[in-house]
Amino acid sequence: MAIKPGRLGVGIIGAGKVGAVLGAALRAAGHAVVGVAAVSEASRDRAELLLPGVPVLEIPDIVERSELVLLAVPDDALPGLVSGLAATGAWQVGQLVAHTSGRYGTGVLAPVKAAGGIPLALHPAMTFTGMSLDLTRLLDCTFGVTADAPMLPIAQALVVEMGAEPVVIAEADRVLYHAALAHSANHLVTLVAQAAQILGEIGVEAPNQVLGPLLRAALENALASGEQALTGPVARGDSGTVAAHTQALREHALDTSATDIVDAYLALSSATAVRAVRRGLLSAEAYLGVQAALGMDDGGAPDAQHPQEPTTEESD
Incomplete structure (x- = not known):
């Protein structure tokens, strides 16, 4: 799957406050949100509010259909999710995979890189309510971004497209x-x-x-x-x-x-x-x-x- 300079098909795994808001921001930037994984009733309601018309899909289906997969799940759930999908051969060559965890850099996405994907860490330095007003908060927001040097411009561009400001954080400094x-x-x-x-x-x-x-x-x-x-x-x-x-x-x-x-x-x-x-x-x-x-x-x-x-x- 080649990296396209234009619009991407985006899949959102985790329709919590962060995932739904960032999905809406990417959609507003012209990207197509192809699916969202939402388990709880609150997540489904949030997805319907911020991502109207986007189908709620199973996680493997989202990964299969997406050029950019956004993992907006709790920190402790992230390693298991990434490795579990790797075990099923879900990750694709050239696929962009970004997580929103502040704690982790791209090391947690090593299985993605091993499969030929492109790991990115995009953490918004903002507290969200999960409501549409959060989209305006992104305009004053910075993202802590981490990626391999050749791929860093991609991470930065995605953040800018969402209306925010990227700040580069070294892999070793993510926890601090x-x-x-x-x-x-x-x-x-x-x-x-x-x-x-x-x-x-x-x-x-x-x-x-x-x-x-x-x-x-x-x-x-x-x-x-x-x-x-x-x-x-x-x-x-x-x-x-x-x-x-x-x-x-x-x-x-x-x-x-x-x-x-x-x-x-x-x-x-x-x-x-x-x-x-x-x-x-x-x-x-x-x-x-x-x-x-x-x-x-x-x-x-x-x-x-x-x-x-x-x-x-x-x-x-």
């Missing part, structure tokens, strides 16, 4: 890349939920209205200025306030059994102090005061005498 995204986006949701819980418990009727403007401003400032945008009691070295927070959250944990909130506060405050002193935003003395207020056993301020100067790249 994905960890960075999960650490930021997933834990942000947890932090917001924890803060909203506390506000709700003390009688604030609309926690989201209180948190929304603050968090949006903090995120925008952090993206624009990096750690130079850091504010708050840890950055100021206000150990008395940090101690008061710690005590109040410990009491809250005893009252509610919500120990995850105080644990997160302690861990992140300590990490913030470490990064602040290394960037020269916090003195060694203030750093030790903050760690003491947190009840942390710290032998000294890391790099306190030689803090790292912020670079232009880090601050942008």
Whole structure:
């Protein structure tokens, strides 16, 4: 099967939030979606919404009919799916096979390459709802792309066609890349939920209205200025306030059994102090005061005498 510079017949395996959205984006770019594998009722409904008229087919039929197979399945299911299809001789020479996993590069698609196919890793750095509004989110989205050097332009072109921006990630860096995204986006949701819980418990009727403007401003400032945008009691070295927070959250944990909130506060405050002193935003003395207020056993301020100067790249 020759690689065509024009439109491709695309098969989608996995009509979850990611697969259905990317299938719709490829379809909007002029590619023909020849089939979709959707097992659950929710997946079938999603496929009908975002890929109307596309037949729901069995996985072997999709692979047989497709020039580009998009594997949008959970990370842990990906290796078994790829090797299982290889065992049946399903992969075709010249066939493009792309997965959407952030964790894996193209190594997981080794059976595809062995069969003469072309492995690609295309991971959208975005959280999806599985609704049509996700298509507009792709316009502000980047994809972590990994492929063999001769095939990298193909991966990049597919991402651009979907309206997004490709960023090349080395095979060996895929797990760290994905960890960075999960650490930021997933834990942000947890932090917001924890803060909203506390506000709700003390009688604030609309926690989201209180948190929304603050968090949006903090995120925008952090993206624009990096750690130079850091504010708050840890950055100021206000150990008395940090101690008061710690005590109040410990009491809250005893009252509610919500120990995850105080644990997160302690861990992140300590990490913030470490990064602040290394960037020269916090003195060694203030750093030790903050760690003491947190009840942390710290032998000294890391790099306190030689803090790292912020670079232009880090601050942008």
